[in-house]
Amino acid sequence: MSDDDSNLLRPVGGTEFSWCKAVPVGTGITVLALSLSKPPDISYLQNTLHRFQTSQPILNSYIHFNPTTKSFSYIRRPNPDLQIQPFDLQSTAQILHELQKDPQNDAVTPFQLILEHELNRNSWRDPNDDANVFFASLYYLSEAQWVLALRLHTSVCDRAAAAALLRGLLREMSGGGERERGFEGNGEVSLGIEEIIPKGKANKPFWVRGVDMVGYSLNSFRLSNLEFVEPNSPRQSRVVRLQMNSFHTENLLTGCTSRGIKVCAALAAAGLIAAHSSKKLPQDHKEKYAVVTLTDCRSILEPPLSNNNLGFYHSAILNTHDVTGRDTLWELATKSYKSYANAKNSNKHFTDMSDLNFLMCKAIENPSLTPSSAMRTAFMSVFEDPIIDQTDELQQEICLEDYIGCASAHGVGPSIAVFDTIRGGSLDCTMVYPSPLHSREQIQDLIDRMKNILVDACVSVDV
Template identity: 45%
Template sequence: MSTVETKGRNVGGTECSWCKAIRGGTGIAVLSLLITKPIDISRFQTSLHKLQNSHPILRSKLHTSSSSTDTTFSFLTSHTPFIKIESHNINVTSNILAKNKNDTVSISPLQQIMEHELNRNTWQDRTGIDTDMFVASIYAMPDEKTWVVVMRLHVAACDRTTAVSLLRELLVLMKDEEKEENVVVVEDVVPLAIEDLVPGRKGKKHIWARGLDVLSYSVNSFRFTNLKFNDTKNARFSQVVRMQLNQTDTKRVLDGCKQSRIKLCGAITAAGLMAAHSNKTNSSKKYGIITLTDCRSTLDPPLSNHNFGMFITCIY
């Protein structure tokens, strides 16, 4: 991108924490979809371009500049969408899936591809290079009947609310593209950082200021001094642990929360701590819980789910 066609801003405090943490592998968001029909790559790319038009953070690059004393980060936003889809054939996919054959826990091919993407850190050690905040890939599966569509984002541009909204908007755009409905509003400015949207009356409160900083502290302190690794020699990599409840069990949990007048997040937190403590081999270990809270509705001005970016604080 040339400087003539780009706009930008420096990252905020919370965004900066993610930019620093991602060098160690923390701060990558991956959205994956299993598709059972042949995907029209041209239509998919057009839909992604529309998403980029609607959300400037998705058509931004992360610029990293290092000096002898500090490293700074900024978003460089193109006026036009530029995403290109990486397409991987069956041979590439098969090689990825073969790496997990000796694992003791069996996971689905979809999750294997997702974990593979989680470990593709294109933002690691990129001083002087502008890297895309949003990339997309398609993997042809060995059964020759399915495909996995993956979107990988820097977490400075994608909290959980953004991830959910992105998927919803993409599905709508794909349907509209099929109907040849092409009206999309182009946004030019990346939203301000969360620190710049704190209401004046709350900015002076120590608890709010602390809430903004806790995420920074937490993200950059995952290497707790009391955390012991079983394997310290091999390269570090990310994996996913999934918990899934059926409809009946979910209803029981929700009814129990309502009856006991407790929040669902509190019940899940308590259950996780109890399960960890009940493990005989881990009963003496320490655990921490981080609760992320979407702050969009409490900012000034209030933001909607349509505003993509990192707008969360946390309680630790």
Template identity: 50%
Template sequence: MGDHTPTSQTRLLGGTEQNWCKAVAGGTGITALALQVSKQPNVALFKKALQKLQNDHPVLNYMLNKNNSTSFNINPPISHDLPLNIINQLKTSELLRTLMSNGSNASLSPLHVILEHELNINEWCDHVASVGGLQLWFANVYTLPDKKWVLVLRLHAGICDRTTAVSLLKELKEAMGEGGGGGYKEKGNVGIEELIPVGKTKKTIWAHGLDMVAYSVNSFTLTNLKFKDAKSARRSEVVRLKMSTQETHMLLTGCKLRGIKLCGALVAATLLAAYSSKRRPRNNHRKKYGVVFLNDCRAYLQPSLSTHEFGFYHSAISTSHEVKGEETLWDLATKIYKTFENSKNNNKHFSDMTDLNFLMSKAIENPSLTPSSSLRTSLVSAFEDPIIEHSSDTERELGLDDYIGCASAHGIGPSVGLFDTIRDGQLDCACVYPAPLHSREQMEELIAKMKVILIESFKMNVKA
């Protein structure tokens, strides 16, 4: 990272990283990448590929430690191989039987069930540091009974935003291919706050105060999806929203015609589906919903970073939108996206970073500040851009059948987090939600309504 490479290998975490340590401890930000393969993994090659990732990216060797105050620091990188846990067929079958004995899980695939299982394993919930600190990522291989395997990487959000997860997976597949990968070696890692261009965060103390009051007051006016069980211990669950190649093409065409991105359409469909879930909604009865957009800041930092520089370099833009039930999907999507775009053009992804981090931290420490102590900060969160994937020869060599990547959200966060991927021209969106705050049945119904709303909107593409 040029002149920003740390002179000392030990450093305090930046404000955003500090917040993610608190959030992950509570259950939000555990990133899991689960890959199902139909060819027996070459364990030696897998270990070698993981070691290459560690060699190329020092942050993957960091250990997290809590210092004497209330903050956390990263220990110097240490030289060690990431332990690879191999779960045999017997233990995997026992685990699947246990997990699928829950009625709502019975219809899920083994890949889906294992992904949810991994999202809810939290080594970071207790910050009593072990000797040397806490490891920040893990690798497991599950052996399925039908000659299939599930490879899982689980990472702490402090070192892994969505871009990092995508690049890590890309580099892993390359390292396991014939070419062996390479060319991505990093020099170091610093927090996002140190790389924000001068002047982009400029805001008076008075403006900071006004914005925090506005965010706080606005949160009390927001409508939440109905809570099913706000008292029981929570876990993250996932519903997948999938579309055919033709449906995806029509959806992207509709976005392009209106000069907006896919995130606008997905968020609008979520709001309309949530509005329609109300009992006997009255005409013109307005409901206001919170929406959080996450955008990758690498290209806007100084110096700019490549997508292969690992860490957490996303920022959040918090917005709210009224729905009265008469809007078309495209009108609402355009309004939502333009609001986000305007906020970004006004540098709110940088200028509001401190305010949003502060409010997030206070909500984590005081859940009662949120409705029913639910820790819900919005109805939905979405990423500015989808992940675009195309099948490769390497994937075919590995026998890759399917994979899902997302992060947990049962601590602080939205009622539904959208992790959208367009894979070989087909939309595959992992929708993550906190259970039992929301039930699987409730979320499956919401996602089904979203899909209907999106498909019905295709009829308007010709009229646009």
């Protein structure tokens, strides 16, 4: 099919192009996994997803690569054709049996193993194949547990859009769809983020852009990383969770508010301190780490968008931080948040967008540009704001026991990608990492250190 076909939605934008390059190597597969204690009505669920595809046509598209122009486009399917792929008890057991052969998976729950399995099902490995952007599967774990997994190309569904999709799906599954259809769109596809940045916000003199590009490139070799366990083997994305109870979460949020910072800064600071301490370095030994902070730009674009506008509308700011063994959580969190806020106030989330996209693509094409050819662009990525989940009643109605939403990160990206949600007043962070570049034992140790640092700091929230 040619790019000028009548079903062409639009060519991909610059940020979307970087995701089209990243997903084939393993970064940018968004998954929503729902653990259910009763089986969903597959027919009703499939009709619901088809309706979503009709009102949100980008969900009913595939990504087409033009080898002549080396460009990508979203092409609309004539009709919604998503089919939920069912895995019966025997098929699911076979998948779990293969995954459990890995000793690192001994203590991992079947639900999380299915999530990781979906994160590594790459339908977009070959850019020449016209693969849909949206897939759904239903796994039969036992007589009392099913897992519904939605898998999407990140270029059409960032974290904010995935959260909106989840809310819309929960309403439909609970029978509330007729009362409140908040997710469905207007049948149109929004432009790429670069085309709706407010006028003048992305301007950067040519010579400044050149200096920044050189700076980003040179600094990458001066940055510290977690130790790489196995840099040469094929990689996959794995997950470790950091969960805090409502008491500690409330104290953490209070501590952030009292200091005029956000929880992302506390998470990043805890990660930096934990990384330094995990290496058992002298306290005064200084290391420089990079943190990428992602911010949802929908509300500040022209025209403004809602979370129901599917696509990738986040931008990134990369900051570096010097860390020693004497740093405390609140001091480092305040310092790191100030660096991020200053950069955002200077519009670096817009002015540096094309630079970071270019470097991301260069790291994919030339892994040797990164330490140990690991394609690690930062130690950690965090989101400026957590997802606030207020769907407890809907979850109870449909017997939703647990859910996780995140994206793969084993191609180009950070060593730890943090997807944080506050559910029922409790912080729940999904940490995605590349394996076996890092081991589950190594990351679990780091997460345990992070949690201890956060909990200890929450004992007292005085400024």
